[in-house]
Amino acid sequence: xxxxxxxxxxxxxxxxxxxxxxxxxxxxxxxxxxxxxxxxxxxxxxxxxxxxxxxxxxxxxxxxxxxxxxxxxxxxxxxxxxxxxxxxxxxxxxxxxxxxxxxxxxxxxxxxxxxxxxxxxxxxxxxxxxxxxxxxxxxxxxxxxxxxxxxxxxxxxxxxxxxxxxxxxxxxxxxxxxxxxxxxxxxxxxxxxxxxxxxxxxxxxxxxxxxxxxxxxxxxxxxxxxxxxxxxxxxxxxxxxxxxxxxxxxxxxxxxxxxxxxxxxxxxxxxxxxxxxxxxxxxxxxxxxxxxxxxxxxxxxxxxxxxxxxxxxxxxxxxxxxxxxxxxxxxxxxxxxxxxxxxxxxx
Amino acid sequence: xxxxxxxxxxxxxxxxxxxxxxxxxxxxxxxxxxxxxxxxxxxxxxxxxxxxxxxxxxxxxxxxxxxxxxxxxxxxxxxxxxxxxxxxxxxxxxxxxxxxxxxxxxxxxxxxxxxxxxxxxxxxxxxxxxxxxxxxxxxxxxxxxxxxxxxxxxxxxxxxxx
Numbered sequence: 040x041x042x043x044x045x046x047x048x049x050x051x052x053x054x055x056x057x058x059x060x061x062x063x064x065x066x067x068x069x070x071x072x073x074x075x076x077x078x079x080x081x082x083x084x085x086x087x088x089x090x091x092x093x094x095x096x097x098x099x100x101x102x103x104x105x106x107x108x109x110x111x112x113x114x115x116x117x118x119x120x121x122x123x124x125x126x127x128x129x130x131x132x133x134x135x136x137x138x139x140x141x142x143x144x145x146x147x148x149x150x151x152x153x154x155x156x157x158x159x160x161x162x163x164x165x166x167x168x169x170x171x172x173x174x175x176x177x178x179x180x181x182x183x184x185x186x187x188x189x190x191x192x193x194x195x196x197x198x199x200x201x202x203x204x205x206x207x208x209x210x211x212x213x214x215x216x217x218x219x220x221x222x223x224x225x226x227x228x229x230x231x232x233x234x235x236x237x238x239x240x241x242x243x244x245x246x247x248x249x250x251x252x253x254x255x256x257x258x259x260x261x262x263x264x265x266x267x268x269x270x271x272x273x274x275x276x277x278x279x280x281x282x283x284x285x286x287x288x289x290x291x292x293x294x295x296x297x298x299x300x301x302x303x304x305x306x307x308x309x310x311x312x313x314x315x316x317x318x319x320x321x322x323x324x325x326x327x328x329x330x331x332x333x334x335x336x337x338x339x340x341x342x343x344x345x346x347x348x349x350x351x352x353x354x355x356x357x358x359x360x361x362x363x364x365x366x367x368x369x370x371x372x373x374x375x376x377x378x379x380x381x382x383x384x385x386x
Numbered sequence: 387x388x389x390x391x392x393x394x395x396x397x398x399x400x401x402x403x404x405x406x407x408x409x410x411x412x413x414x415x416x417x418x419x420x421x422x423x424x425x426x427x428x429x430x431x432x433x434x435x436x437x438x439x440x441x442x443x444x445x446x447x448x449x450x451x452x453x454x455x456x457x458x459x460x461x462x463x464x465x466x467x468x469x470x471x472x473x474x475x476x477x478x479x480x481x482x483x484x485x486x487x488x489x490x491x492x493x494x495x496x497x498x499x500x501x502x503x504x505x506x507x508x509x510x511x512x513x514x515x516x517x518x519x520x521x522x523x524x525x526x527x528x529x530x531x532x533x534x535x536x537x538x539x540x541x542x543x544x545x546x547x548x
Binding site: 040044047048051054058066067070073074077078080081084 | 518521522524525528529531532535536
């Protein structure tokens with residue numbers, strides 16, 4: 040695509056998300072959500088392959104429907120409370136409609152069905168936009184609504200998301216679908232804290248975005264579209280090791296940074312005396328840890344039958360523009376646990 | 387009472403849009419829903435918005451929609467399922483009526499005596515709400531560029547001629 044058009048669309052994508060974050064009035068929020076949806080349509084479908092175009096169409100339909108539902112809830116809130124203000128959600132019905140719209144937009148269960156379909160049709164750079172950037176605006180709205188009204192629907196949806204993210208990713212061979220289900224599960228972990236302390240959710244979401252972006256960039260570098268290509272790919276060897284570590288961090292293993300995403304919600308639940316829901320989260324994340332370890336196993340711990348010339352490779356691998364970004368994001372996943380004391384400002 | 391009849395006809399138009407088999411009947415449904423939307427707005431006293439809706443919706447958008455559906459739809463469209471549409475519409479309207487039964491017995495306001503309700507708030511759009519116009523204009527520019535890129539992106543996506 041033309042560079043100027045590309046730059047314009049990226050700028051309007053950033054403008055749309057900023058419009059959502061910085062507004063107090065429901066109308067610019069809806070406008071920003073629609074602007075960000077519209078401006079990534081060419082960015083997703085620029086390859087003109089039928090899979091990408093189909094995924095773009097599905098994405099657009101889901102997002103447009105949920106934005107209309109959001110506007111509907113905002114107008115209903117206007118009718119009941121005479122205010123367009125975001126901080127004045129007075130009636131439960133308008134809160135429920137707006138929350139339902141945001142749950143569809145985020146891809147939380149039970150409205151997650153579009154997410155693996157859309158992600159599996161897109162190339163990896165577009166996947167980064169959908170899975171990381173486009174979640175900022177609806178997550179921000181969900182958390183700012185949780186500041187006002189604490190409703191149990193968020194906990195129900197997050198439990199379902201963690202379980203769906205675990206069980207859904209078990210039988211997949213496409214790396215994009217695995218990462219989609221892992222994203223669903225992670226969003227479940229992030230939104231469950233919103234019932235108690237929404238500020239903590241912002242930080243957990245930031246961790247998730249950094250971790251996920253690093254992994255998706257590494258997958259983009261090595262063109263790791265399927266599990267079968269994990270052992271054949273041509274990346275810089277240190278990236279292969281860091282990919283495995285980043286995946287284990289995504290799974291939530293303790294000395295790595297992703298453990299924060301698991302330990303902070305558990306601390307918040309047990310401090311609030313809500314021990315009953317903890318086993319659901321643990322079961323879901325245990326199942327998802329299995330398929331992360333399956334990827335690590337296929338990447339670093341197995342050697343497929345191949346020529347001995349392939350085992351010793353003198354090529355240093357693909358080093359592209361995304362390599363510095365990967366190199367800055369990975370240390371956060373490795374040493375992120377040192378940032379744990381920050382969370383105790385909020386708890 | 388007549389007010390609710392107009393809104394029911396609006397619902398009929400929308401049902402025709404999403405449930406009909408051929409896009410020509412969907413365009414007819416759009417026309418019906420926009421017409422009755424205008425009637426509803428007029429009966430609330432918002433005459434300027436009604437005229438604006440009619441001009442832009444029917445005069446602009448529907449013409450483009452009918453043209454593009456003529457380019458892309460079947461050459462010999464299927465006969466419509468109008469009976470099913472009407473049945474679905476009746477089911478939806480009865481469902482809603484049974485939920486909101488006690489709400490419907492309250493009186494509605496017909497503000498035909500003060501027809502400038504919409505003009506006084508429209509002026510705010512140009513005064514304090516100038517930023518909304520700018521952002522709306524930006525959004526429309528983005529939509530234009532998106533539509534052009536999507537339909538002109540490569541030679542594989544050329545519009546076919548009938």
